[in-house]
Amino acid sequence: MRLQKYMAECGVASRRKCEEIIAAGRVTVNGRVVDVMGAQVEEGDAVCVDGAPICAEKRRQYILLNKPQGVVTTLSDPQGRKTVRDLIEGISERIYPVGRLDYDTEGLLLLTNDGELMQSITHPSSEVEKLYYARVRGELTEQALGRLENGLTLDDGHRTARAKVTLLPDDPAYPGLTHLTIAVHEGHNRLVRRMFEAVGARVVYLRRERIGQLSLGRLKAGAWRHLTPAEVDYLRALGGNGDEA
Secondary structure (H helix, E strand, C coil): CEHHHHHHHCCCCCHHHHHHHHHCCCEEECCEECCCCCCECCCCCCEEECCEECCCCCCCCEEEEEECCCCECCCCCCCCCCEHHHHCCCCCCCCEEECCCCCCCEEEEEEECCHHHHHHHHCHHHCCCEEEEEEEECCCCHHHHHHHHHCCECCCCCECCCCEEEECCCCCCCCCEEEEEEEECCCCCCHHHHHHHHCCCEEEEEEEEEECCEECCCCCCCCEEECCHHHHHHHHHHCCCCCCC
16 A cells, blocks of 8 residues: 555545655654655554554544634644634544634534545545535625626635525524525635625625535534444545545
């Protein structure tokens, strides 16, 4: 098995990140530094990263979290803010968030130590649909809705893919705000918020409801659960890894 694939299956990081770790000379196999791609490892080889041994027998974890506002999508924060890892107790394995949610955004976030799966479902080619519920301030004309759905150019020059916007009934508890859902198929920094900014509106509340067929259900903010085997199989199929264990 190729070294970077072995490392990803051990939960070190995504395969691409593992390649960077190898190139940096941080990996040894049987005591010798390996810093070139394509190296093979066999059963019984001792593989270490930064001097610490890694093992493919480490239990894989697949977590679905309802991230609340005021929590950062990272494993540690230099500013001392609460992280998504702080919310998940009883898991000894080092797990990583799959993609990101903004500090002020709530909703569905996946975490895993399966680097191969993480890489495959976040790759642009997978085109996994993500559904958000939003409350928006500002007028959304038919022209603005059309731009959102057909694609528009953000302030950094990125051209967004097609999206689907569904307007919801007004809520008297939130006067002056438009309620809607928006489904997107790509990942880009603060994508949904910046899409609405591009048409002169502002998102005041945002929650990710669904990734593909995985949804929050009745999971409360801050709570988490393990994915079922069927859900893991579904994610593998999305990323084209249906034949890999």
